[in-house]
Amino acid sequence: MIVNFDNAATTFPKPPAVRQAVAQAVSTYASAGRGSHPLAVRGSALVYRLREEAAAFFGGQPEHVVLTMNCTHALNLAIQGICAGGGHVVISRLEHNSVLRPVYALAKAGRISYSIADVYPEPERTLAAFRKLLRPETKAVICTICSNVTGQILPWKELGALCRERGICFIADGAQACGVLDVQLSDGINVLCTAGHKGLYGITGTGLLLSDGRYPLPPLMQGGSGSMSDLPEMPPFLPDALECGTLNLIGAAGLSAGLRFVQEKGTAAIRRHETALCDALCERLSGMEGVTVYRTAGADYAPIAAFNIRKLPSEEAAAALAKEGFCLRAGLHCAPLAHKALGTQDGAVRFAPSVFSNLRDTLRLAAAVERIAAQ
Amino acid sequence: MLCRVVLPSDTYAQKAQRVLAANGYHSEIIRSTSRGMGCGYSLRAAGDCETIRALLYRENIPVQNVRDERSMP
Numbered sequence: 001m002i003v004n005f006d007n008a009a010t011t012f013p014k015p016p017a018v019r020q021a022v023a024q025a026v027s028t029y030a031s032a033g034r035g036s037h038p039l040a041v042r043g044s045a046l047v048y049r050l051r052e053e054a055a056a057f058f059g060g061q062p063e064h065v066v067l068t069m070n071c072t073h074a075l076n077l078a079i080q081g082i083c084a085g086g087g088h089v090v091i092s093r094l095e096h097n098s099v100l101r102p103v104y105a106l107a108k109a110g111r112i113s114y115s116i117a118d119v120y121p122e123p124e125r126t127l128a129a130f131r132k133l134l135r136p137e138t139k140a141v142i143c144t145i146c147s148n149v150t151g152q153i154l155p156w157k158e159l160g161a162l163c164r165e166r167g168i169c170f171i172a173d174g175a176q177a178c179g180v181l182d183v184q185l186s187d188g189i190n191v192l193c194t195a196g197h198k199g200l201y202g203i204t205g206t207g208l209l210l211s212d213g214r215y216p217l218p219p220l221m222q223g224g225s226g227s228m229s230d231l232p233e234m235p236p237f238l239p240d241a242l243e244c245g246t247l248n249l250i251g252a253a254g255l256s257a258g259l260r261f262v263q264e265k266g267t268a269a270i271r272r273h274e275t276a277l278c279d280a281l282c283e284r285l286s287g288m289e290g291v292t293v294y295r296t297a298g299a300d301y302a303p304i305a306a307f308n309i310r311k312l313p314s315e316e317a318a319a320a321l322a323k324e325g326f327c328l329r330a331g332l333h334c335a336p337l338a339h340k341a342l343g344t345q346d347g348a349v350r351f352a353p354s355v356f357s358n359l360r361d362t363l364r365l366a367a368a369v370e371r372i373a374a375q
Numbered sequence: 376m377l378c379r380v381v382l383p384s385d386t387y388a389q390k391a392q393r394v395l396a397a398n399g400y401h402s403e404i405i406r407s408t409s410r411g412m413g414c415g416y417s418l419r420a421a422g423d424c425e426t427i428r429a430l431l432y433r434e435n436i437p438v439q440n441v442r443d444e445r446s447m448p
Binding site: 032033035036040041044045047048051052062063225226227228229230231235237239240 | 383385386389405406414415437
């Protein structure tokens with residue numbers, strides 16, 4: 001039996017309603033926004049419903065919901081869009097490569113400069129670190145809401161308030177937070193980027209960008225939008241400006257069902273359940289000789305936990321756990337900055353439960369870690 | 376009276392349809408192609424054009440044109 005504790009990468013299994021919506025979509029939908037014949041109307045209605053659901057969930061407007069391929073795609077649209085005219089940006093020490101790499105590439109090309117803010121267990125210290133790095137030419141703060149390595153939550157609402165006060169765009173990476181924390185555009189977020197296939201329980205190949213409309217984002221890609229087709233350039237309004245080519249309707253159907261699933265369960269209840277599992281695991285692992293759990297007292301965490309077993313390379317530890325049926329992600333989790341800050345340059349093993357995970361499997365995992373550590 | 380509301384995109388047509396429905400107006404989305412603008416969408420709604428225009432304006436929907444269908448060629 002396989003037990004998935006790699007839900008920070010992609011939640012699996014998916015809720016029955018999502019599986020059903022996806023299966024049904026294959027035989028129901030063709031394309032959206034490309035005509036007014038019955039098939040096109042059906043597809044357009046699905047897409048608009050998803051925009052409405054996402055807007056309601058995150059407190060935005062349906063026409064400011066952009067469907068993307070994943071969170072990385074959304075972040076690239078946001079980062080490259082906001083940095084189109086150059087300037088300076090501040091990112092955190094815990095960023096995923098989906099933030100670091102686009103920022104680094106822009107800096108390497110000489111188009112922007114960037115600073116990296118340290119993250120502390122105390123929110124006020126983290127906030128002060130960001131504040132110190134802001135410059136008159138700072139265009140944006142780009143920051144994850146919680147680390148994909150340790151689950152540490154950053155003070156995103158306070159950062160939002162700081163950005164608003166300074167007239168700086170706040171781009172939030174909600175890949176690990178959305179579906180677990182109550183994230184709202186009204187938290188001071190100007191552009192929220194998230195994955196559809198993680199805590200929102202959609203399928204892979206889906207993501208969302210939600211804008212509050214304050215900062216125009218020029219398109220990264222050009223192509224057909226099904227609107228204003230006489231123009232040689234993309235339409236100047238959202239979502240069309242950032243959506244070119246045929247949309248992923250199968251994914252949209254799944255994400256729509258996933259959002260409804262999360263809405264029905266409630267993010268607070270989902271977080272409570274997953275946090276209880278994380279706490280149970282961390283409590284057991286912390287008492288084991290040779291096992292290091294990367295959590296700091298005083299910090300606030302989303303339900304993700306990183307650990308290492310003795311001097312065993314993390315990939316070997318994860319492979320040993322996989323032999324016992326547990327799927328956990330090892331290595332750098334595409335977040336080298338975070339691992340460097342943590343002192344785990346060789347990686348760590350990450351535990352990430354979902355709403356479908358249970359205590360029995362979590363305790364079995366703890367027992368497996370103990371066995372491996374004792375060898 | 377049948378009113379034709381021209382909108383820049385499918386998304387705005389869908390949003391406009393929701394706004395009109397919430398205010399008791401039945402409407403139908405139709406694809407429209409106009410010279411100089413290319414592909415767009417229109418709503419054909421039963422109701423007074425000025426009232427419909429005002430409703431959509433209030434919701435910040437970028438209406439491109441509102442016409443009484445009887446005046447259309």
